[in-house]
Amino acid sequence: MMRLPPFTYVAARTLAEAAAALAEHGADAMLVAGGTDLYPNMKRRQFEPKVLVGLRGIRELAGVRGSAREGLTLGAGTTLAAVAAHREIVTHYPALATAAGLVSSPQLRNMGTLGGNVCVDTRCNYYNQSFEWRRAIGFCMKKDGDVCLVAPGSPRCWAVSSSDTAPALVSLGAAVRLVGGGGERTVPLAALYHDDGIEYLAKRRDEIVTDILLPPVDGWRSAYLKLRRRGSFDFPVLGVAVAARLEGAVVRDARIVLGAVASRPRLAEKAAAALVGRRLTPELIAAVAELAAGPSKPLDNTDFTHPYRKKVTRVFVARALRALGGLGDAGRAVEAIA
């Protein structure tokens, strides 16, 4: 049996209790919501917390409030299954519903939470391995070692942002509410991430992600496409989220966000800017897809080859834009395995 190492468990009932426990135990403590990322990582000794602060008993963390017209507030403890099935999200924020519905497997989505997926640990072929495997290869800088085994000359860790919902949420202009001992703050979700495989979250240790805030839908359409080897279980090795506001065939606003090509969700800003004020024609789509592949810089540390993942970036951006413009590909965001 692959067992969890011993720890003590704090069943928090309120945010204040959870924040107090984090403050008290400092670096020894970690938060747990669904446990689907944390427990496997603990079993592989990638995480070694002495104290777990359980968030499940905190009622205010679960559930979706508001409306598409005024904006939605999604409790961080809402399960991915609930996000994927939520009528308002499916209808008005399809990139998010699609992304949540493509995370891992049905069982995982019944357990895993939106907050957990937004904060999911970065991944790498040299890191997501058993302790014995990692020891045999001499460990990497993300845990127990001091070099990056993907880029040995690199001063930083290149583990990959592997959230499906994060690129979708960033494309939708979402914000995140954080509550800590020192009070609370709300920041754009894009500001929650650093491009560093180890320090990938711009969140203080004592802060808890409590809510994800979606802006009013206001005419935005969106789509998310995910690349992975199998149709289930696998983390994304490329995620493409596109959101746009169109007036007729003319694009008024657009955001293109790439997942799993860096240690954070990466905005393809030049590509998005090239869309604004233009008619969404096949020629424009091809040019924008080419621009979007620019910031797509996958390394050789996930499934599939990195040149292939970069190539598929173009294909997926084009497919997503065609879907948003109603140019073939139905108007439906579907999973595609190229």
Added chain:
Amino acid sequence: MNPQTVEPRMKARIALSVNDQPHELLVPVHKTLLEVLREDLGLTGTKHGCELGECGTCTVLVDGEPVLSCLALPVELEGRRITTVEGLAEGGRLHPLQQAFAELGAAQCGYCTPGVLLTAQALLAAEALPPRDRIREALAGNLCRCTGYTKILDAVELAALRLSRGARAGAGR
């Protein structure tokens, strides 16, 4: 004591409801539901596979929903209704899913079968006659390395048909 502080626990006294049987247990909090079911309650029908959430063989139902017992802590499941494969048969009679799996040879080595049965049971409780694509989608978190899945899908369809006929016959009485 500061009222904001919750005492951390290494061991916990836990009340678990498994297959409608109440159990009182004193277990280390780091023992997973899978370990407690198999080692403390002797319910070895729930299988351990990858133990990392990548195979689905340890699936049990919590309040009717399929979850992975290898990634669930009993301390977080107090007051919830847990169903394992041992809870499927009623009064010594196989559940229609179990009957269909046996008849159609939907189990070969049988290791994934308990998890598949429970996942399928949750689906059929929510949808009486799901189309094949829907069954495939619902079972997408249960790996089987023997059958190629076809007979599993056939068996779930057969059980769904029998269950819905049974329900109609029952309603007609």
